[in-house]
Amino acid sequence: MSTPRPALLVLEDGRVFHGDAYGAEGQTFGEAVFNTGMTGYQETLTDPSYHRQIVVMTAPHVGNTGMNDEDPESRRIWVAGYVVRDPARRASNWRSLRSLDDELREQGVVGISGIDTRALTRHLRERGAMRAAISSTETDPQALLGRVRASAEMAGADLAAAVTTEQAYVVPARGTKRFTVAAVDLGIKTMTPHRMAERGIEVHVLPATASLADLQAVGDDGPDGLFFSNGPGDPAATTGQVELLQAALAEGIPYFGICFGNQLFGRALGFGTYKLKYGHRGINQPVMDRTTGKVEVTAHNHGFAVDAPLDGPTSTPYGEASVSHVCLNDDVVEGLELREAGGRLKAFSVQYHPEAAAGPHDAAYLFDRFVDLMAAQKEGQA
Structure with missing residues (x-):
């Protein structure tokens, strides 16, 4: 040797x-x-x-x-x-x-x-x-x-373009197709569209540069939902995807975001973001879902976080936004939700990884919550 x-x-x-x-x-x-x-x-x-x-x-x-x-x-x-x-x-x-x-x-x-x-x-x-x-x-x-x-610093770095797919592609639904989702690839992990496909979702993965027209072209009558993935870089350096998300929220398209998608959701709602001292990276982070009171052990990989108030909802042009999940180690915002005046859920996101590859499966229910959100939207349009 x-x-x-x-x-x-x-x-x-x-x-x-x-x-x-x-x-x-x-x-x-x-x-x-x-x-x-x-x-x-x-x-x-x-x-x-x-x-x-x-x-x-x-x-x-x-x-x-x-x-x-x-x-x-x-x-x-x-x-x-x-x-x-x-x-x-x-x-x-x-x-x-x-x-x-x-x-x-x-x-x-x-x-x-x-x-x-x-x-x-x-x-x-x-x-x-x-x-x-x-x-x-x-x-x-x-x-x-x-x-x-x-060498270059991470603060101020816009890196999604370096990791996104060059061409759009489709991950077909398993079994009976129930919904069509447009997923913007900001650094998506393979397991994420797989988890959606397991629930009857046909996932159209789009490059990070996707426009509103690209989004609307998904499916026969546009997508049933919009998803923003995880990804690298500073959310404060990203503008195009924030504007796309704001346009989608204005049109009432159900939204689910993970990790970087949570940070961009925060920015779309008017919140700021900031760099954590050393971040959360691992598969053993305790998070409370404030909508249910349950504590989950979750998988994380993020160095930035959303600066949103923990003590009540915030009025935005798209509805009432509030913190839905919080890290029990340090009170960092780990999830956001957006509701109409009557309380109906319109969009939500989490800072961690419910696809859990690798990691615990405590948060897999969030994909079911996305399915329920799209189903409620369809029922409301019927």
Whole structure:
């Protein structure tokens, strides 16, 4: 077994970690964030919301089940870099086709192993997510630090165009088709349209640049509902999709948004957004659904949040908006809903991932809530 090449991880505040090259050798830059999931690394790596981020795994042992062709959440690995403490020496799983190390190398993902990820995670919790670099070609930490501080920040970044589909496509309904939904791909995960298809929804996935005309062209008489997906970047840097959503709300099209779709829904309703200190990333986050009082354990991947009041509804041009879900760890807004004056639900969104790939299935009911919303709209039009 060959001796691994040394590698450096340098944070923008000057903290340096020394380890071994893992995956592809080279140099990479991105925002350093940590993920607390104990499993699901393949889904994490292929989640487009991690575009331009260096992901630190808090679980110490990573890669033991290898990589397969069934679990990816998109067409490629999106993380800018990967940080693990103790990579598996051998992949062992009946579905495994190749090792994680080989897959990272094949896709050109630069990583580092053998560092104290616990110390790194504690540092990011105390100081906040920050720019960083991994390099197995640069041996001078100060030289690498200068490049880190000259690299792009996540705040102000509009990244949906970099991860969206180039062409529209359709995910057919399973069984009897009940509804047609236009899904704007801002970095969509494969499991999301799959969860809708399971409920009889034909999903037309549209590029992030979709116009109102593109939306109205979906289905025979326009879509029964509109969906905005998860995705990377700063919601405050996004304008086109906010305007599209406002136009759809004005027309009364039922809406459901996830993650980035929640942030853009907030902006469409007139709320602001802000960057969290270190974000929520993992599959063990407790959230309360304020409409039912139930507490769910949920999967998260977000570094920005909506700034909306928790203590009552807000009047908007489209109806009464209120916070429907809240994180029990820190009171961050985790969901919004929009109702008519009479109380009927018009649109809703959540900041977390009810498709749960990977993660618990506590929040799967939200797809049923979307079905009920579209059914109520159809009944009202009958």
